[in-house]
Amino acid sequence: MSISNKYSRFISILSLILFVSNELCLCMPSKLLNATLNGEAFSPAVATWYGSPTGSGSGGACGLENDVIYAPYNGMISAGNGNLFRSGAGCGTCFMVKCTNNPACSGYPIRVTITDECPGLCNNDRIHFDLSGKAFGFLAKPGRGDELRKAGRIDVQYTSVQCHYDSKIAVKMDAGCNAYYIAMAVENVNGDGEINRIEISAQGWKPWASMQRKWGETWIFNVPSGTTGPFSVRFTDRSSRSVVAYNLIPRNWAPGKKYYSNINLP
Structure with a gap:
């Protein structure tokens, strides 16, 4: 293998490590890492996305308006069907979501907050996350967000977690x-x-x-x-x-x- 090929391979591996590290740090406190990477803690669900492909979604039915664009939510949000929204009581709850059944899936969990309701057809599924375009893209491998979004509807796994924001109420x-x-x-x-x-x-x-x-x-x-x-x-x-x-x-x-x-x- 030539030096240039070795260098390219090294850069690719390093980029993947940095991506994974960034994802985990952005979306998940370290004390939750071991628990949420345990596949036995996750249950099946369905995910779709709404808005612009890299958009931050909205505060919608939870009343948070455009505040979800900014810290501490940073667009990592989701509308939830009836079993997640729970007539508004589910607003503000946090979940880890990951996908593994699509070739574009990273397999690593992201943390999202319920900030809106997904009514109608979303209730045909037991648990349905309608993610912001940004959050949906974060389920993908590096550079494959658009590919995953083209799937539209995917099977995911989820688990309920505690919320941890670097902010005050x-x-x-x-x-x-x-x-x-x-x-x-x-x-x-x-x-x-x-x-x-x-x-x-x-x-x-x-x-x-x-x-x-x-x-x-x-x-x-x-x-x-x-x-x-x-x-x-x-x-x-x-x-x-x-x-x-x-x-x-x-x-x-x-x-x-x-x-x-x-x-x-x-």
């Missing part, structure tokens, strides 16, 4: 809010990713008041007359773990604004 105020009505979407939730209960308290209140889920990750509260904030918010996940973000929503809060806490779930 944030709330985005709905554009239709006013002084007497708060509606906010919750983002970047670690752990289960699934918020089961939210309570709110204004400065000077002693009891916590319950907010109501309106749709997806959007929760609402009718503000008592004369209440101005700031508001503290207590988040409780599916596993009954709670954290409190004190004075998260400032006194001068405004519709459409996003407010970051200094806490997150484990």
